[in-house]
Amino acid sequence: MLWLYLYFPRLQLETQEPDSPLPFGIVDERDNRLVQLNDAAKHQGVTLGMGLATAAALCPGIQLLPLKEAIAQRRIKELAQGLYDLSGDISPDIPEGIWLGATRMVKYHNGFDNYCKNIQRFLCQQSLTCQLGAGPSPLAARLLAKADTPLTDQPETLAQSYRQCPLALTDLPQSTCEHLQRLGIQTLADLLALPFKALSRRFDADLAQYVGRLTGQLPHPLPFFQPPETFRRHRELPQELETSQRLIPWIERLLGELETFLQNREQVVKRVELTLYPREGEPIVQWIGAARGESRAARWLPLVELTLERQPLSAPVAALALSARELLPRPKDTQDCLDPHSTASLSCEQLVDLLQARLGEERVRRLVVREDFRPDKASTEQDPLYQTERNTDTPAPPSLRPAFLLVTPQPYSQPLEIVHGPERIAAGWWDHQPQVRDYYIARNSEGLWYWVFREPQQTGWFVQGYFS
């Protein structure tokens, strides 16, 4: 078996501060020591493992960020997803690396060198510092990656190089290392010279297991990465952004990733969720819909822009996330080439998406007839994308109805000429809003057509609608 290990020594730093010219460092808050540094900080003489006070004295301008495993974890999962295009058998090693089972992939990529080149090209695009190591077992690959030895797939060379590694590079606990050093065991070669059975007798089980897995004598089961069924990307912004204009490039990048994700699966999505995280307070969640389902970033971007334009940011944004949950198979292109309107730039659904993104969902409506005798209840509005099964046997309206309805009837005291009526509507007794009204079609003195009503035993006329 051949394994490849990708070791990311500055993963969190390069995720949060991709290319900052300022000196930056990541601090492990448990012991206040620097665990990751960028080049600017190294030039100032700061080294890994240094305490905070020393670092601050050497480089007063150093910017420090706390170590957060969640950031590394999220990035590693994203990297695993990206690597899935190149390689199978991916096992994330949170928080600093990824294992790749190389045996089968070497043949697929037409040689070990090609395989490594493709992977390095991918990592280059991610602008991450990475050390690659190959080894006959997962642990050996990790060891060689950390030791940064030249890549090769020759088993003898590999076995030789990992034997020369000092014990400090292994994953053995410090106490075990010191114990071994007191016995005169300095490198792995010294340790491996001992018979395996003697190891388990003289030392604890963990050491024996480590050595067994390193040499391949014991099996080392790894959980393999399964690409998620849904899309979610999270980005911490290097600085807080106050206007949506400045957010757009970040969103565009995420939409590009979404497009790749969906195209690899021949899928589309009808709704994406954009979450903006302010430094403090509740995150703002925006839903952006495309009724027909869409995968292209170029189609999503204007919808996102319009949605953001509608709601200006209330607080500076420190991070953002884009997710898409309900993935659907890509629909077949069904365009009628004889239909003169098929060249239309937008379909009905796309127009609704566009209008809803800018005006707001509740301001784009479709009319629906409900079964109710009360005119104001019979006519309602609903979301145009909400599918209702068409009720074919809705009875036709009992009588002529006006095109415009007044939501609250207006009292009317001018002279009216009754042309038609009355039509009595007595309804609402079933939902405790009983009303009895006599409706008339009437003309006012100017000849305009009104729909008016009067309640029995009451005086006064009310206008309910206009026959526009």
Place this chain on the structure above:
Amino acid sequence: MVSTLEQLEQQRLIWRGREANRPTQARPSGWAELDQHLGGWPGAGVTSIHARTGVGELRLLFPCLQQAARLSVFIAPPYSLNAESLEGSGLDLEQVLVLHPESPQSRLWAAEQSLKSGACHTVCLWPAQPLQIVQARRLQLAARAGDASLFLLTGSQPGARQDTGLPLDLCLELTPHSRGVMVAVPRRRHGWALPPFLVSMESAWPELTSSAVQPTANRSTRWRTAEGQ
């Protein structure tokens, strides 16, 4: 150097005969008198309709909307549109969108987007304020691009006509009449202004004409025809 002719042309003071050959395809309005006088509604163009609410301004449009295979969009109607009435007039409610934009600007934006999308047959817009020439021109171009007709409905509040000088394809003024609607055409593209003529609605809406004698009998025939379409 700009010649006088070009100057005049830019100010739209010259009417060229050959333009008359390429007006956009007119759409049958469904009203015999209107088709006779105007040849139908301008197919892909802007029509302004100046009328008080309740004259019958929407009823005048319904026969045209009935034939639409694409969307009919109503932008910022002054009152709620009645689904029962639209359905009763033969419109397919699945093909009707009602928009309630917040600002006057977004009304125009929505109208332009709907017109040029190509997904709309007709857009009815109630503008918040008189259009400027640039805005009217943009809407006209959008209507041409998307092969859609735009109806600007103005004058629901009494006031002076707002569209003098705008590049519109047709301007109508509606006044009530006991047998239907009186239509005056103060301005139109490629033609002269017309004296008012009557569009009779006696057969379509017998209840809404004062000469109705037997409304119940007439009504049943109306519903039958609506269902037959």
